[in-house]
Amino acid sequence: MLAGTARGHRGPPQKASDWGDAGCVKRTRFTVVQIHLLLLGLGMMRPDGTSKRCRVYQSNKLHRKRQRNGHLSNGAAKYFYVTAETALLVLLINLARLIAFCDMQA
Secondary structure: OOOOOOOOOOOOOOOHHHHHHHHHHHHHOOOHHHHHHHHHHOOOEOOOOOEOEEEEEOOHHHHHHHHHOOOOOOOOOOEEEEEHHHHHHHHHHHHHOOOOHHHHHO
8 A cells, every 4th residue: 555544545645755865775776866857857847846747547447347336437537647756656666676566555
């Protein structure tokens, strides 16, 4: 789970600055400053210094399963949004260590 206290309830996604330099290097092999420079260099930052939002698509199978179980209305979108920093952190963690996604959520 990402920053939640109870099972199934997630808090806001963590940021690189929440981990500090030692935690970032341990998880992603980059420091906090280097991650922010990557965001800036890849054009994923707004001029005011906040990260942009990225659209993440669900698989067709998961989307249909959620529709059948009544979690989504029929006109629900097949995607959700995350910040660009969260998307980059997930990518860097996955590239640093090839681990399962459920292990990465911790």
